[in-house]
Amino acid sequence: MARTVLISGGNRGIGLAIARNFQKNGDRVVATFRSSPPPAEITGIKCDVTDETQVSQAVSEVESLHGPVEVLVANAGITLDKLILRMTDEEFGDVLQTNLTGTFRMARAASRAMAKHRWGRMIFLSSVVGFFGAPGQANYAASKAGLVGLARSLAWELGGRGVTVNVVAPGLISTDMTAGLAPERRDLLVGITPLGRMGTPDDVAHAVRFLASEEARFITGAVLPVSGGLAMGY
Template sequence: MADARGVLVTGGNRGIGLAIARSFAEAGDAVVVTHRSGQPPEGLMGVRCEVTDTASVDAAFTEAEEKIGGPVEVVVANAGITRDGLLMRMSDDDFDSVVDTNLAGAFRCARRASKGMIRARRGRIVFISSVVGLYGGPGQTNYASSKAGLVGLARSITRELGGRGITANVVAPGFIETEMTGELSDDLKKKYLEGIPAGRYGTSEEVARVVRFLASDDAAYISGAVIPVDGGLGMGH
């Protein structure tokens, strides 16, 4: 394999983010996860970070670089929140907070990471979106908007920085087996499964493998792409 790289995964303390972080660590990379509270997962380095705050993002990257002993070469922007609600009842705060975390938070991390990547003339930025970003979801105008926005973000970064050995791509998971989906009722699970051509939920590890591929040398000529990992649910991305 290639030399170990510095990898930062936002929201890497649970769910899909944790699977991504562990996948990079198992491959020999130096991995730091961001978390808002508590302790980092066992075996992984962690830094506190609030992605809605520029100063917090800057400090987290600086601390991560110290822990890694070098620059952050791979950034996976995974941190996200939901505040679902019907359009006519959704408050400005419910809309703004989701967009500020999911979309602007990813922008802040990419902006901070780009400084070192431009100097090094290499880098990998991967945004974790959702099938909902392009498929839509009732009660999720805020979440879907934030996740769709990541596509424009990645493609604009690609046009700006593509000539400097930097790629920016989007991974759009569908229904993935996590604590969240585990709490769904059997009737709701059955309904969701009927819409998935693969006939099953995905695993966090399946998402992690795609992220690792996009961060690898094998994917050096892939940028501005949206890769669905959804069993065929959102075909047409």
């Protein structure tokens, strides 16, 4: 059955692959974007997740286009890497605002209708970095680890209403976010990935769609690594 799916940051990278995957499956997909819109085949709504008004407006817009959001994929994320001695409060806060508070805002805006209709799926994009840490990524790792506590609390709050809340933790995936990695760092990470390669955005999209499916109905509060085994066991 077709569902209404909202993906934050769905104009490129992993978010766009997720949007295409759901759309191919026949779902009604809306992808939010902050700067440039997604390709023409995907419906885009402008929304900066750091702005509460834009988030609630985006969710209302989806509702008037396609009905209540049934699947929320909170994917929008940034990095702003610095060693702690050089990291300003602002640089720490900006990453938290986008990755963690932005997800909280999207989830809050979508949860009312999900609870009312007694069905919903939320999937948050974390990262294996949230569990094993990385030098220069204190802000990013803290935000991604925080998503697990957020998801598990919402799993408790909304479980009785038929809403599941899960986390996907990608490893190293080929997107703009990782394009600037120093080749030595990339090779080191691929070297500790048992499957021996970087992942693709599609690898992540398949896992997200599974968690959004009816078949995943008894899975909530889970963290699913999609990492080729990188950092397994953390």
